Amino acid sequence: MTSASLSREIQLVARPQGAPKDSDFALVERELAAPGAGQVLVRNLFLTVDPYMRGRMNDVKSYTPPFALGETMTGGALGEVLASGVDALKPGDLVQHDLGWRTHALLDERQARRVEPLPGVSPSAYLGVLGMPGLTAYAGLLDVAAFKEGDAVFVSGAAGAVGSAVGQIARLKGASRVVGSAGSDEKVAWLTGELGFDTAFNYKGGPVAPKLRSAAPDGIDVYFDNVGGEHLEAAIGAMKPFGRAALCGAISVYNATEVPTGPRNLGLAIGRQLTLRGFIVGSYTRHYPDFVREVGGWIASGELKYEETVVDGIEQAPQAFMGLLEGRNTGKMIVRL
Amino acid sequence: MTSASLSREIQLVARPQGAPKDSDFALVERELAAPGAGQVLVRNLFLTVDPYMRGRMNDVKSYTPPFALGETMTGGALGEVLASGVDALKPGDLVQHDLGWRTHALLDERQARRVEPLPGVSPSAYLGVLGMPGLTAYAGLLDVAAFKEGDAVFVSGAAGAVGSAVGQIARLKGASRVVGSAGSDEKVAWLTGELGFDTAFNYKGGPVAPKLRSAAPDGIDVYFDNVGGEHLEAAIGAMKPFGRAALCGAISVYNATEVPTGPRNLGLAIGRQLTLRGFIVGSYTRHYPDFVREVGGWIASGELKYEETVVDGIEQAPQAFMGLLEGRNTGKMIVRL
Incomplete structure (x- = not known):
């Protein structure tokens, strides 16, 4: 041996x-x-x-x-x-x-x-970026959240593996605005300086909702949720009619030892006709060929960074x-x- | 004059x-x-x-x-x-x-x-039943919640104008199980005795979740929400993978003077790949002709009661x-x- x-x-x-x-x-x-x-x-x-x-x-x-x-x-x-x-x-x-x-x-x-x-x-x-997290971003944005050109997109955990791909794919697919949240000023600077996010904010220190309102004063069409908790509530509050949220993760509560609170404003989903949809990437492997072709191409051309x-x-x-x-x-x- | x-x-x-x-x-x-x-x-x-x-x-x-x-x-x-x-x-x-x-x-x-x-x-x-509440039930169940034959369906506020139609349409469309909640024993008896619900329960006196678990021990595929609050949380907890909720109303909180709590178990939506979709009937008037034909027919034949x-x-x-x-x-x- x-x-x-x-x-x-x-x-x-x-x-x-x-x-x-x-x-x-x-x-x-x-x-x-x-x-x-x-x-x-x-x-x-x-x-x-x-x-x-x-x-x-x-x-x-x-x-x-x-x-x-x-x-x-x-x-x-x-x-x-x-x-x-x-x-x-x-x-x-x-x-x-x-x-x-x-x-x-x-x-x-x-x-x-x-x-x-x-x-x-x-x-x-x-x-x-070329594996499970990349496919999660690609399928979650384009299929689960039904992103379409011109949508304003907000992604939380935007400096993570999934979030950084979501924001860039949204930009490359013609989003009207790409907003990200992250947990440090350095990450925020990277999102706007390197990855082409229109706006980003540091969610630490103060409530998320007013920061999101400032970052997307006209509201959002799509929210890609990696974080859950307060972020999800803020996103629901910022959603335009027929807005869609792809629920991918809830890292803010993974270590929670008490039952988390739910979004208190979920009732807005009725009048605004919102859709919240949870997903796991294993159900979306049919997108793998398109994902490899598109995201692989953007990486080769330098349009998508990781x-x-x-x-x-x-x-x-x-x-x-x-x-x-x-x-x-x-x-x-x-x-x- | x-x-x-x-x-x-x-x-x-x-x-x-x-x-x-x-x-x-x-x-x-x-x-x-x-x-x-x-x-x-x-x-x-x-x-x-x-x-x-x-x-x-x-x-x-x-x-x-x-x-x-x-x-x-x-x-x-x-x-x-x-x-x-x-x-x-x-x-x-x-x-x-x-x-x-x-x-x-x-x-x-x-x-x-x-x-x-x-x-x-x-x-x-x-x-x-032949107007806005009936169309709300019809479009909400069949389109918003994407009901399909064999689904197990739970509807809250089941003795109301919308809920009583939802449960009966589900039954007539081949639901595997139709469960309703209502606010009195008389209403519950009406749902099972007259309208053909498989099971119904009185939500008053004790938490909803265990009552729903007893009524639908194998879980539910579709939830039609007229009530919000505790009902929505219980329904999320009972949902099978790829379950869908049509969010139609939240009568339990319409008179609330304090901010209601959200469903604390919304995180389940990720792993179970649930969809929650709010709607208002005005966006679904395209179903009106089918609605009149189908529901009108069932009323004429006595298969759907109101x-x-x-x-x-x-x-x-x-x-x-x-x-x-x-x-x-x-x-x-x-x-x-």
Whole structure:
């Protein structure tokens, strides 16, 4: 057995109460068998941590089962094949898969998807702007929220992996106005200075509703919600007739230990004829070909920019995840191994 | 001038704080001119009072402007032509129009729509099951909530004009289960005994969520909301994946003097991929021909039943309206003159 088959892995050992902490996780080592027929052994290069994982740490039924205690967590990963029992995959090939939170993975053929390195683009982009978060932005804006040219768009968590793509796709598709909220002045400056948002505001320090009113005095047609809570209420209040909200995430309440309040102004949805629609990206994979063509093209042409916040080392994965929930990332939070 | 042209009318003289009271209204008499060319003088036979009118008594911008203080209120009415300056309308013709809350109305031709008396059906049905409330039920269920055969449907305010039609249309269109909530045991018995609801419950006395869980243990696909508040939260909690809510009314909070709470479980909309859509019937008049054909047919065949709670006399109109907000009606609340 070679050292390649010794995997260092992060397990969930306690269900977080409120914000996750170091002691909720444990780093373990595990020996992996050599790949048999139909299997590949992969050394992971990049792991992703995403907000949705917080929900899976709770022991509640949801659209995906909760992470099991005492087992290695899972999540998006990108690695290179070390040894292969699969004809179509050879050592050195890049593969994307869902056995993240570990340095090595032994995969069945159907669990691994070969990807091509893109010129001038880090393969980690397959975990972000060209991966699940990018597709979430694309399908959520264009399908779930039924964006159309001329709409005024507001996106919360706008400096995150999904939000930064939403705002730029809206701009490239002809939004009349693109407004974003983020949690620091630096992020706000990045949104307007680099990504082409028309306006952005720092949601910290003072209520969101008046900031949104100033940023979009004529109201909004579309709200892409990554945050929930106060942001959602402010967005409902700013919506024009027939406005649509795509409910994608609620990071503001993921660590909540008390029952959050709902939007007190939801009654406005009747007279204004608003639509609020929740979604998970897995239901919208039919958009993947269009997404790759359009967003891939914009990345190649430089019209759509993306950022990564990179944390090094498997042992830092829990910290990367905790930092994500605290907004310590700009763009996609990535763990590099 | 004949006595026919003396109209007795209800004006709003104070904006209600909380529940409306007698002193918010005044009965006045007004002399109407004889109809000129292009006008008709109508004696009203039936007036409608509807929940949406409560919102228009507040001085807030909404999809319709507020009722003006010191002016006669408006609303659906059905009357007979007394004198006509219009070729197409002659004395004795039945017309439907929007100058309710009064015994007589002087109308321009474009304000009056001639309707045919239906055999065996009171013309007041044009203000209820065959009118705006019926179309609200039909379009809200089939279009806004995208009902499809086999769906499990829950409707609140199920003994009201809209709710009683929603449940029956759902049944006739092949719902797998029709559940209604109402505010008295008598109404509940009427829903299951007369209207063919599979289950109904009295929402008073104890929380709604467990009652709904018992009534629909496998969950619901569609919720038609006439009530808002606790009902909406319970419905969200009971929704199956890809469930849809048509937000039609929120009678539970129309008299609220404090800001209501929102549904605290709205975050479930993400993972369950729910859609909540508010609407007003005026945006769905394109369904009117289908509505008349289908619902008219079901009434003629006896498959769809309706009830009216009739209050006599223009001076009782405010009481009828207050009673409506308190749920003292079964089916459509009608004022007969």
